[in-house]
Amino acid sequence: xxxxxxxxxxxxxxxxxxxxxxxxxxxxxxxxxxxxxxxxxxxxxxxxxxxxxxxxxxxxxxxxxxxxxxxxxxxxxxxxxxxxxxxxxxxxxxxxxxxxxxxxxxxxxxxxxxxxxxxxxxxxxxxxxxxxxxxxxxxxxxxxxxxxxxxxxxxxxxxxxxxxxxxxxxxxxxxxxxxxxxxxxxxxxxxxxxxxxxxxxxxxxxxxxxxxxxxxxxxxxxxxxxxxxxxxxxxxxxxxxxxxxxxxxxxxxxxxxxxxxxxxxxxxxxxxxxxxxxxxxxxxxxxxxxxxxxxxxxxxxxxxxxxxxxxxxxxxxxxxxxxxxxx
Amino acid sequence: xxxxxxxxxxxxxxxxxxxxxxxxxxxxxxxxxxxxxxxxxxxxxxxxxxxxxxxxxxxxxxxxxxxxxxxxxxxxxxxxxxxxxxxxxxxxxxxxxxxxxxxxxxxxxxxxxxxxxxxxxxxxxxxxxxxxxxxxxxxxxxxxxxxxxxxxxxxxxxxxxxxxxxxxxxxxxxxxxxxxxxxxxxxxxxxxxxxxxxxxxxxxxxxxxxxxxxxxxxxxxxxxxxxxxxxxxxxxxxxxxxxxxxxxxxxxxxxxxxxxxxxxxxxxxxxxxxxxxxxxxxxxxxxxxxxxxxxxxxxxxxxxxxxxxxxxxxxxxxxxxxxxxxxx
Ligand SMILES: Nc1ncnc2c1ncn2[C@@H]1O[C@H](COP(=O)(O)OP(=O)(O)O)[C@@H](O)[C@H]1O
Ligand code: SF4
Ligand SMILES: [Mg+2]
Numbered sequence: 001x002x003x004x005x006x007x008x009x010x011x012x013x014x015x016x017x018x019x020x021x022x023x024x025x026x027x028x029x030x031x032x033x034x035x036x037x038x039x040x041x042x043x044x045x046x047x048x049x050x051x052x053x054x055x056x057x058x059x060x061x062x063x064x065x066x067x068x069x070x071x072x073x074x075x076x077x078x079x080x081x082x083x084x085x086x087x088x089x090x091x092x093x094x095x096x097x098x099x100x101x102x103x104x105x106x107x108x109x110x111x112x113x114x115x116x117x118x119x120x121x122x123x124x125x126x127x128x129x130x131x132x133x134x135x136x137x138x139x140x141x142x143x144x145x146x147x148x149x150x151x152x153x154x155x156x157x158x159x160x161x162x163x164x165x166x167x168x169x170x171x172x173x174x175x176x177x178x179x180x181x182x183x184x185x186x187x188x189x190x191x192x193x194x195x196x197x198x199x200x201x202x203x204x205x206x207x208x209x210x211x212x213x214x215x216x217x218x219x220x221x222x223x224x225x226x227x228x229x230x231x232x233x234x235x236x237x238x239x240x241x242x243x244x245x246x247x248x249x250x251x252x253x254x255x256x257x258x259x260x261x262x263x264x265x266x267x268x269x270x271x272x273x274x275x276x277x278x279x280x281x282x283x284x285x286x287x288x289x290x291x292x293x294x295x296x297x298x299x300x301x302x303x304x305x306x307x308x309x310x311x312x313x314x315x316x317x318x319x320x321x322x323x324x325x326x327x
Numbered sequence: 328x329x330x331x332x333x334x335x336x337x338x339x340x341x342x343x344x345x346x347x348x349x350x351x352x353x354x355x356x357x358x359x360x361x362x363x364x365x366x367x368x369x370x371x372x373x374x375x376x377x378x379x380x381x382x383x384x385x386x387x388x389x390x391x392x393x394x395x396x397x398x399x400x401x402x403x404x405x406x407x408x409x410x411x412x413x414x415x416x417x418x419x420x421x422x423x424x425x426x427x428x429x430x431x432x433x434x435x436x437x438x439x440x441x442x443x444x445x446x447x448x449x450x451x452x453x454x455x456x457x458x459x460x461x462x463x464x465x466x467x468x469x470x471x472x473x474x475x476x477x478x479x480x481x482x483x484x485x486x487x488x489x490x491x492x493x494x495x496x497x498x499x500x501x502x503x504x505x506x507x508x509x510x511x512x513x514x515x516x517x518x519x520x521x522x523x524x525x526x527x528x529x530x531x532x533x534x535x536x537x538x539x540x541x542x543x544x545x546x547x548x549x550x551x552x553x554x555x556x557x558x559x560x561x562x563x564x565x566x567x568x569x570x571x572x573x574x575x576x577x578x579x580x581x582x583x584x585x586x587x588x589x590x591x592x593x594x595x596x597x598x599x600x601x602x603x604x605x606x607x608x609x610x611x612x613x614x615x616x617x618x619x620x621x622x623x624x625x626x627x628x629x630x631x632x633x634x635x636x637x638x639x640x641x642x643x644x645x646x647x648x649x650x651x652x653x654x655x
Contacts, residue, residue: 052538055541055542057538057541057542082547085544086544086545086546087544088544089541089542089543089544090542090543090544090545091544094542095542097535097538097539097542098535099535102534102535102536103535103536103538103539104536104539105536105539105540105553105554105557105558106536106558106632106633106634107557107558107631107632107633108553108554108557109633113539116540116543116545116549116553117543117544117545120543120544120545121544150633150634152633152634152637153637163539166539166543167542
């Protein structure tokens with residue numbers, strides 16, 4: 001499979017009054033044509049920053065892109081002009097934001113909000129765009145007759161469907177979904193995920209699905225990348241990862257999934273806290289919480305190492321590990 | 328919606344009763360006799376007493392007030408003590424001039440204030456923003472008549488470009504004579520509209536839906552107008568309507584500085600001569616225009632924000648729903 005989007009060594013910082021927030025620190029990621037890649041990590045790991053970085057929507061100030069490349073079909077988006085990026089946004093790469101309750105404009109009806117994306121990219125008249133917007137609503141399971149209604153007349157799950165309709169309106173190559181179901185009721189979550197999966201197939205898009213829920217990953221994704229402290233610490237296809245989770249952080253994440261027979265509302269978080277993003281540890285960013293941490297982990301920074309075909313991990317413990325060649 | 332408007336209009340009645348009673352009482356108890364003003368210093372004792380009787384000034388306060396309201400209800404605003412001309416006529420003749428001046432001032436204030444506010448917000452802490460902030464503070468705190476005098480000195484007396492007094496006869500002359508007083512009145516209002524626009528846009532700029540809008544790839548101009556400004560409008564409407572309501576009541580000082588034949592100047596003259604019917608008429612006009620503008624703002628809210636519209640609509644439904652709840 002060809003790579004459609006490749007992020008290389010991306011560094012993004014926020015310059016705030018409390019100091020410099022090291023949100024992304026040399027992040028590498030590749031998304032292949034037609035796949036769904038899950039990006040998993042705790043709150044504050046830098047997931048949204050990555051998504052905004054790809055869209056060219058990092059708020060500046062305080063955000064600063066310090067370096068790296070974001071290659072979309074070989075073109076570096078970081079070198080694109082604002083006008084060029086406007087042809088990418090919505091048309092080539094679309095994004096769904098985290099909270100459906102706040103991601104729709106409250107004073108414009110949903111039909112117009114969808115049509116706006118369409119008339120912008122497809123040079124249709126406002127009227128034709130509105131017709132297409134109604135079709136998009138049907139696509140996401142909302143009767144076209146509700147196009148003239150306003151966001152406050154929809155439930156959370158319905159709002160997220162509208163947001164999805166906006167994102168898919170121009171048939172993008174890549175869909176970035178930033179925790180699309182986190183803010184929704186559990187029952188609605190499954191519906192929205194199912195719909196995303198179906199539509200991804202139907203529109204033959206590639207999808208970057210951001211989540212902190214490994215359960216979602218297992219159901220939806222082909223590959224997974226685990227992000228911690230603004231860098232990828234483990235990446236593999238879904239089966240390998242669930243079978244052999246190597247990085248101590250990934251192990252912690254998997255152990256924190258509630259068992260079916262336990263009645264817990266919230267995930268058991270991994271022990272310890274995310275390090276202060278303005279003062280990340282010098283060596284391995286996970287060393288403050290890792291039970292295997294050694295002196296070396298605290299002083300030097302491990303690199304990504306491929307330990308099996310397509311399975312890489314950033315941890316000193318697997319340095320000696322022989323690469324399992326495909327037999 | 329129509330019901331809501333009607334209700335609000337009915338609410339005007341108690342407001343007007345309150346305002347008129349308040350002002351009427353103050354004028355009645357003030358240690359100042361209108362009759363001496365009317366007749367001059369040399370009047371005889373009998374003439375004064377006759378005049379008092381004629382004007383009904385010897386009746387108790389409450390009787391006089393009720394009489395006044397009774398006349399009002401019959402469309403009679405009384406006659407000016409000083410000129411003996413009907414107050415309603417006099418005010419209605421001047422009101423169009425005040426409307427004209429108020430409208431011009433508001434147009435200046437809105438046309439400059441909103442774009443400047445947006446620019447300040449989008450370039451927060453830039454040179455432009457700082458200049459606008461300082462300029463805004465200066466304009467808001469500067470007394471109107473003082474700015475008016477400065478403008479008169481510069482443009483009328485020194486440069487002789489524009490008239491300083493009165494209102495011209497033909498359209499061109501009227502337009503020319505409108506310029507200085509409109510700027511005088513519009514500057515402070517422009518500054519407050521600008522500040523309000525700036526803070527309101529700064530607020531909406533941070534909202535998630537702005538991200539959604541940008542992610543569609545639409546132009547920054549469209550994001551600004553269709554998404555930021557449209558959501559920032561409510562407080563801008565509020566402040567504009569209040570200011571316009573104020574202006575419609577007449578601006579005493581500015582109209583006087585420029586000898587503008589409007590209701591503000593009429594009111595100031597009336598106050599100077601303690602001309603009770605004329606003052607009362609002006610006060611009523613002030614409170615009515617202020618209240619109507621308030622109501623207009625409330626109606627406009629419904630047009631810019633569908634959530635407010637549905638509130639107006641559902642007000643009745645909610646009430647009946649509550650009733651059912653209590654019954655069960
Ligand atoms: N606008 C911002 N200003 C300052 N810091 C920010 C901003 N946005 C995000 N951050 C910081 O950057 C880090 C990464 O945040 P984010 O990308 O939102 O993580 P995630 O989406 O994984 O929860 C966090 O420490 C967060 O506090
Ligand atoms: S490098 Fe060290 S501290 Fe980091 S995850 Fe591996 S063992 Fe833990
Ligand atoms: Mg996030």
